[in-house]
Amino acid sequence: MALDAEERPSQPITKFESMLKTDDVYFFDAEDFEDIIHHYLNNGKIALAKKAIKIGLQQHPESIEIKLLHIEVLVFENKLEDAEKMLDELQTLDMHNEEIYIQRANIFSKKDNHIAAINLLEKALEISEDTFDIYSLLGMEYLFMDDFELAKKSFMKCVxxxxxxxxxxxxxxxxxxxxxxxxxxxxYLNDYLEKNPYAEVAWHQLGKQYFSKKMYKEALSAYDFAIISDDTFIGAYFEKGKVLEKLGLYNEAIENYETTISIEDPTSHAYLRIGKCHEKLGNTDMAKYYFYHTVHEDPLLDKGWLAITDFYYRLKNYEKAAYYINKATNIDGENPLYWKKCGKIKTALNKLDEADFAYKQAVDFGNYDLDTWLLWADVVQKNNDLESAIQILKQGREFHPDDAAILFKLSGIHSLLSETKKAQKYLAEAIILNANGLEKFQINFPEFCATDWMKNILEQYKNASK
Structure with a gap:
């Protein structure tokens, strides 16, 4: 197994690199070669690792450990057949070397046979005195299989x-x-922190769990302890800022976001959050300033472009909103929320064909919210394509079969097509589900509501509600 990636070059490594620059040949112990090879593997210098393996095997042709490192490189390079042949040879020499089982497990994992990999790792556990790395590998195999319960137990062993x-x-x-x-x-985290009270990472993770449960005061305390443990922990300041936003303490949130910028180089995410806080505080110019800083810092951050879009949309500057939502969709053209926002903007600009296209994209990319179907049907209706509006609503009803809003809308559109029986049918169904929609229905479809049939329905409803 690879050693610590943080290790510093030792004397054998310096000596080995000096040898490579000359025609001299130096002798190293097999253990020195192992250290040299580990060093290069940990630092991603595969070519130098392979040179060390070649020379190491020339000087120590019987070294099983160097051969196992050679196998590790072969597995890394997907030369699985060569690796398996070498493992077969080694296993005849040493049946009780756990590294042989580990490398066989790595090969099976590469072939997506995770059950076989797990079986081999469990055999390695039986014969190994140092099981730390094996449990880590087991955890990863269980993750590949989406068995999160067993993965969790394996990683707990590592901790x-x-x-x-x-x-x-x-x-x-x-x-x-x-x-x-x-x-x-x-x-689990509280138990861990009882033994490790200054583990800033654990406090940070505990804060995130409290945040998920909307336990904001507890989350704040956890982040404060993370900062006490490490006052340069940027993640704790950032997450604390998010909690303060939820509590409506926007100035305090800004202070925490600004702290992250003072500790390290500014990030687009920090600028974005600061802009959002200023917007909530009504500081329009400051909000705009930070939103522009967001996209300047990271032009590919689609959330930055969306923030500017929302900013101008709220100001009813729809032309600028349209410009910036195009930036967002160009970066992430499969984001349904961006297309939905695009649909709203194009509707506000009375560009109905473009709005129709945008809502279609939103649905195609997975946005099936009730209001998406209703807004899309509104656009198509305004474009005088009532038949398409009906088809959109029927499709939406498949996702929201028990919602009266779609039925009210279907009734109204059928009434516009003079399809009275269908209009009456859908309206009756809608009233059964939720009669509260009648008032809005009367406003949207006054002509249908003026019919004798509709007057009778309204009278029955009034009597029933008394």
């Missing part, structure tokens, strides 16, 4: 071995979150 293994700690919490067991995550 038990090393309570500063934050990578495994993150994975444990990820599993809790995927299982939507936020209470379990909170309990």
């Amino acid at each position: 038990e071995f090393d309570d500063e293994d934050y990578s495994s700690l993150y994975n444990v919490i990820y599993c809790f979150e995927f299982l939507e067991d936020f209470d379990g995550a909170i309990h």
Whole structure:
């Protein structure tokens, strides 16, 4: 297994690199070669690792450890058949080397046979004294299989071995979150923090769990402890700012976002949040200033362009809103929320064909909200395509079968087509589901409401509501 990636070049590494620059050949112990190879693998210098392996095997042709490192490189390069042949040879020499099972497991994992990989890793556990890395590999295999419960247990083992293994700690919490067991995550983190009270990463993760449960005061406390543990922890300041926003404390939120900028280089996300806070405070010019800084810092951040879009939409400057929503859709053309916003803007500009297209895109990319169907049908209706409006509403009804709004709308459009029986049918169904929509229906379709049949329905409704 690879050593610590943070290791500094040792004397053997310096000596090895000096050898490569000359025609001299130096002798190294097999253990030195292992350290040299690990160093290059950990730093992503595969070519140098392969050179060290070649020379190492020339000097120590029987070294199983160097051969295993050679196999690790072969697996990394997807030369799986060559790796398997070498493993077969090694297994005849050493049946009880856990690394052989680990590398076979890596090969099966590469072939997406995760069950076989897990079986081999479990065999490695049986014969290994150092099981830390094996549990980490097991956790990843379970993640590949979407077995988050067993993955969580494997990563918990890693944290038990090393309570500063934050990578495994993150994975444990990820599993809790995927299982939507936020209470379990909170309990686990609190237990962890009793033993490690100054672990800023754990406090940060605890704050996020409280935030998910809308326990904002508890989240603030957790982030404060994270900052006490490490006053340069940018993530804690940023997340604390988000909590303060939820509590309506926008000036305090801005202070935390500005702290992240003072600690490190500014980020587009910090500028975006500051802009949102200023907008909530009514500081229009400051909001615009920070929104523009957002997209200047990261021109590919679609949320930045959307923030500017929303800013101008609220000011009813629809031309500018249209310009900036185009920027957002150019960056992420499959985002249904952007297309929905585009539909609203084009409607406000009375560009009905373009609005029709935008709402179609929103639906095609997965936005099935009730108001999306209704807004789309409104646009098509305004464009005098009543038949298409009916088809849109019928399609929307498949996603919202028990909502009266679509039925009221269907009734009204059929009335415009003089299809009285269909109009009456849908209206009767709508009233049964939710009669409160009648008042709006009367405003939108006054001519139909003036008919004798409709007057009778309204009279019955009034009598029933007394």
